[in-house]
Amino acid sequence: MTTTKLGRPRSLDIKQAATIAMNLFWERGYETVGIADLTKAMSIKPPSLYAAFGNKAGLLEKALEQYQSQEGKNFKPAFDAKTKEEFIKKLFSTAANSYTKHKTLKGCLVLEGTRNTADKTALEISTRFVLSTHEAISEKLSQLNVENNLTIADLCITVLFGLSAYAKAGISRERLQAVAHKMSEGIVININ
Amino acid sequence: MTTTKLGRPRSLDIKQAATIAMNLFWERGYETVGIADLTKAMSIKPPSLYAAFGNKAGLLEKALEQYQSQEGKNFKPAFDAKTKEEFIKKLFSTAANSYTKHKTLKGCLVLEGTRNTADKTALEISTRFVLSTHEAISEKLSQLNVENNLTIADLCITVLFGLSAYAKAGISRERLQAVAHKMSEGIVININ
DNA sequence: CTAGTTTTGTAGTGGTCACTATATTATCCT
DNA sequence: AGGATAATATAGTGACCACTACAAAACTAG
Numbered sequence: 001m002t003t004t005k006l007g008r009p010r011s012l013d014i015k016q017a018a019t020i021a022m023n024l025f026w027e028r029g030y031e032t033v034g035i036a037d038l039t040k041a042m043s044i045k046p047p048s049l050y051a052a053f054g055n056k057a058g059l060l061e062k063a064l065e066q067y068q069s070q071e072g073k074n075f076k077p078a079f080d081a082k083t084k085e086e087f088i089k090k091l092f093s094t095a096a097n098s099y100t101k102h103k104t105l106k107g108c109l110v111l112e113g114t115r116n117t118a119d120k121t122a123l124e125i126s127t128r129f130v131l132s133t134h135e136a137i138s139e140k141l142s143q144l145n146v147e148n149n150l151t152i153a154d155l156c157i158t159v160l161f162g163l164s165a166y167a168k169a170g171i172s173r174e175r176l177q178a179v180a181h182k183m184s185e186g187i188v189i190n191i192n
Numbered sequence: 193m194t195t196t197k198l199g200r201p202r203s204l205d206i207k208q209a210a211t212i213a214m215n216l217f218w219e220r221g222y223e224t225v226g227i228a229d230l231t232k233a234m235s236i237k238p239p240s241l242y243a244a245f246g247n248k249a250g251l252l253e254k255a256l257e258q259y260q261s262q263e264g265k266n267f268k269p270a271f272d273a274k275t276k277e278e279f280i281k282k283l284f285s286t287a288a289n290s291y292t293k294h295k296t297l298k299g300c301l302v303l304e305g306t307r308n309t310a311d312k313t314a315l316e317i318s319t320r321f322v323l324s325t326h327e328a329i330s331e332k333l334s335q336l337n338v339e340n341n342l343t344i345a346d347l348c349i350t351v352l353f354g355l356s357a358y359a360k361a362g363i364s365r366e367r368l369q370a371v372a373h374k375m376s377e378g379i380v381i382n383i384n
Numbered sequence: 385c386t387a388g389t390t391t392t393g394t395a396g397t398g399g400t401c402a403c404t405a406t407a408t409t410a411t412c413c414t
Numbered sequence: 415a416g417g418a419t420a421a422t423a424t425a426g427t428g429a430c431c432a433c434t435a436c437a438a439a440a441c442t443a444g
Contacts, residue, residue: 004412004413005411005412005419005420006411006412006413006418006419006420007410007411007412007418007419007420007421008409008410008411008419008420008421008422009410009411009420009421010420010421010422011410011421011422012421012422028308028310029307029308030308031223031224031308032223032308032309032310034400034401034402035401035402035403036400036401036402044422044423045422045423045424046402046403046404046423047403047404047421047422047423047424048421048422048423050402050403050404051420051421051422052421055402055403056402056403111357112307112308113308115221115304115307115308115357115360116220116221116222116223116224116304116305116307116308116309117224117308118220118224127361130361148374151367151370151371151374152374154358154363154367154368154370154371155371155374155375157354157358158351158354158355158357158358158368158371158375159350159351159354160354161353161354161357161358161361162349162350162351162352162353162354162355162357163350163354164357165303165307165350165353165354165356165357166346166349166350166353168307169319169322169353171346175343175346176346176350178343178346179343179346179347179350182340182343182344182347182379182382183347183350183379185382186378186379186380186381186382186383187374187375187378188378189378189381189382190374190377190378190381191378196442196443197389197390197441197442198388198389198390198441198442198443199388199389199390199391199440199441199442200389200390200391200392200439200440200441201390201391201440201441202390202391202392203391203392203440204391204392226430226431226432227431227432227433228430228431228432236392236393237392237393237394238393238432238433238434239391239392239393239394239433239434240391240392240393242432242433242434243390243391243392244391247432247433248432248433
């Protein structure tokens, strides 16, 4: 059972292309980035992109996967937390930090990438990633024996949405960190 | 000093046109709504729109003004509050309510309308409205003798951003109200 | 009435959008 | 070598984008 492939070998590095797309979508949003921008940045022609990813939404999916495996690492300390206080604190502060880490790549690609897009497929793909984040948070809260873990997970998603949006709007790192700090203090006091 | 105007009288009702634009931008976002959509909904031709508003961004400005004078009323009880606790509580709960009031018009037009838009003029106009909201909140907090009123105002904007984004993502009214309630409880405990 | 002024509808402008029909190129299999 | 297969580049597709040149229409002033 040999797995050698027939035909002309692919010269496009798929992971590298997904990373290029990730950076463009992250900086400017899914709909604002055109196929021409993408192919130019990848130094390929449109048919190569379509052969590799099917369509623009398929490329978004790979870009989001790349984003998750790359940026998700930042949140490992939070999800390794032993107490609910530590989890909430690290979740919010990590978000504030990573959302303002780069000058051009602001906010969270998952939460911002497909805002105001008409492409329903792209929207559905993004929504899947948001829901999986909600699931991860509510599960962690449950493990930490937090009451009303679903509502608190909703609250966390709301805060992440807010921090990401404000980061994208251009707030400074210091101000966003202050918000995350104050926010986690208040929330931590109020959960059981 | 008569103020009679020369030339053909305007048959387009500017306020009504701004309201139509407001609803379209609110539902679908600034960039997703085309001039063709707007002129069709207003039953006019493009030159009439450009004669009245200059360009698409000028129409956005009038739409945002209409939005502010129309939806801003919802927040009057919050800004009439006598204590910081009452203010925060009403600010968040009003946001959760008004952001989920209509099935198609979700979230806040000011906070969502120009997400991921390349049009810098439109972005700048939206940003002005966000900044004026920040100013109103920080001023109210100052009147209520809240310490660190600028940081708390940042926190409030973050929450409004989050509630609006989550509303736009389709969360139910009940869940968003629960988030707003839990959020205000925690924040109120933690401010001085 | 005519002249001046402003808004209107007609009918487009060039530019960009995501996407593709077709042919060429580069590989593996026989 | 020659056929099969798959990825590539060439060169476009029609649809939509915000916007406008132009002239007809509707009014006021004289």
